[in-house]
Amino acid sequence: MTNNKIPAAEDDRNLLDTLKYNLLRNKRYILYVGLITLLILLGGGILWSSGTQRLSANAVNMTVEPWYRGPEDAPVTIDLFPDFKCGICVETERMAVQAADDFKGKIRLVYHHYPDTRLSEMIAEALEAAGEQGKFWEMHDRLIDNTRGDIYQVIQAAESLGLSVEEFTISKLVTEAENIGLNVTQFTECLVSGRFKEKVRTAKQEAVSAGVKHASVFINGKEFRSISATYEDFYAAVNKELKKIGADGGDRE
Amino acid sequence: MQMVGTENNNRVTLVRYLGLLIRLVTGGVFIVSSMSKLPMQSRFVEVVQSFHLLPYPLTVAYGLVLPWVELLVGCYLVLGILVKPGAIITILMCISFLIANISSVIRGEYYCPDCFGELFALSVTQAMTIDILIIIGAAVLLFVTKKIELLSFDSWFRGKYGSRKS
Numbered sequence: 220m221t222n223n224k225i226p227a228a229e230d231d232r233n234l235l236d237t238l239k240y241n242l243l244r245n246k247r248y249i250l251y252v253g254l255i256t257l258l259i260l261l262g263g264g265i266l267w268s269s270g271t272q273r274l275s276a277n278a279v280n281m282t283v284e285p286w287y288r289g290p291e292d293a294p295v296t297i298d299l300f301p302d303f304k305c306g307i308c309v310e311t312e313r314m315a316v317q318a319a320d321d322f323k324g325k326i327r328l329v330y331h332h333y334p335d336t337r338l339s340e341m342i343a344e345a346l347e348a349a350g351e352q353g354k355f356w357e358m359h360d361r362l363i364d365n366t367r368g369d370i371y372q373v374i375q376a377a378e379s380l381g382l383s384v385e386e387f388t389i390s391k392l393v394t395e396a397e398n399i400g401l402n403v404t405q406f407t408e409c410l411v412s413g414r415f416k417e418k419v420r421t422a423k424q425e426a427v428s429a430g431v432k433h434a435s436v437f438i439n440g441k442e443f444r445s446i447s448a449t450y451e452d453f454y455a456a457v458n459k460e461l462k463k464i465g466a467d468g469g470d471r472e
Numbered sequence: 473m474q475m476v477g478t479e480n481n482n483r484v485t486l487v488r489y490l491g492l493l494i495r496l497v498t499g500g501v502f503i504v505s506s507m508s509k510l511p512m513q514s515r516f517v518e519v520v521q522s523f524h525l526l527p528y529p530l531t532v533a534y535g536l537v538l539p540w541v542e543l544l545v546g547c548y549l550v551l552g553i554l555v556k557p558g559a560i561i562t563i564l565m566c567i568s569f570l571i572a573n574i575s576s577v578i579r580g581e582y583y584c585p586d587c588f589g590e591l592f593a594l595s596v597t598q599a600m601t602i603d604i605l606i607i608i609g610a611a612v613l614l615f616v617t618k619k620i621e622l623l624s625f626d627s628w629f630r631g632k633y634g635s636r637k638s
């Protein structure tokens with residue numbers, strides 16, 4: 220009996236030692252790998268934040284006049300550079316327009332063309348055509364209104380159904396032109412003739428020269444990173460700018 | 473007997489160098505790819521959405537997480553940390569890229585925009601070739617190299633703390 224117990228006790232001790240040793244070894248491994256992982260993530264974070272764009276001084280030298288909405292002396296300026304074929308861009312446009320409503324008189328929206336594809340170019344031309352008839356913002360708001368399907372949703376629906384995206388988009392543009400009471404003949408003529416194509420392309424080139432690398436929204440010259448952002452985030456970003464000048468818009472309920 | 477031993481040694485050396493080469497190349501590709509995507513994550517999410525393969529919330533999650541996973545797996549492979557789990561994740565990522573590229577071919581698209589962010593544009597064929605080569609490389613890491621990694625953190629750690637002294 221005694222002979223049997225002693226080796227067992229030794230085995231237990233050995234097992235305990237081994238467990239302690241392995242635990243210590245694993246702890247050390249986790250510590251080392253954790254530290255390396257932290258360094259990698261830190262590097263990634265620096266890279267990520269380097270992507271936050273700022274509007275350069277060239278932005279004020281743009282020859283193509285952007286579209287404005289809101290008082291000229293508003294403390295917060297939101298520069299919009301949307302590509303309507305991009306869902307996140309349309310979503311952020313909606314946030315900007317809602318913020319302009321919520322912070323009445325404190326926000327100036329500045330719209331610049333930034334189409335990435337021919338289809339987006341056509342939508343930008345349609346906005347210009349509406350602007351020619353004095354209804355740029357009405358058309359803009361219609362295109363981003365998702366209660367009846369925004370322009371992005373229309374494009375997505377056409378793509379997923381395998382239909383002609385261009386035809387679907389034109390149909391949406393013409394419908395909205397009718398809804399806001401535009402002269403549809405004049406509007407369609409603008410689209411067909413491509414009268415605003417050059418203006419839209421020049422605006423895009425100037426935006427690129429001003430440091431805009433991709434479709435985005437800038438709040439007082441600093442990019443709002445819209446990916447997975449909610450309206451609460453957007454509201455907070457605007458409020459932060461207002462707080463800087465002591466014009467707090469209040470917490471959002 | 474001695475000749476057999478020498479042949480085995482040569483094979484082991486070859487496998488060690490092959491493993492190192494695969495780790496460095498695959499890890500390097502992932503690091504470059506993540507570096508080009510991280511500063512423009514929203515653009516990358518749009519690219520993921522343009523494939524129409526996942527529902528919207530998943531495209532956002534995939535687009536957000538993928539560049540970070542690429543960065544971590546790439547660095548781990550280069551440093552030789554957790555090589556086998558890294559190889560498994562590599563294979564899974566490349567399979568997802570292959571599916572996306574095949575869907576592009578079916579839709580009649582011939583370019584893979586933003587596969588490497590905005591660094592350089594690849595044709596779908598080139599992108600698919602790279603994916604397949606990486607999958608083969610990762611499979612070699614997984615099944616052939618075993619625990620004989622050259623210049624790796626794990627080997628160094630095993631050498632330093634691996635064998636228990638009595």
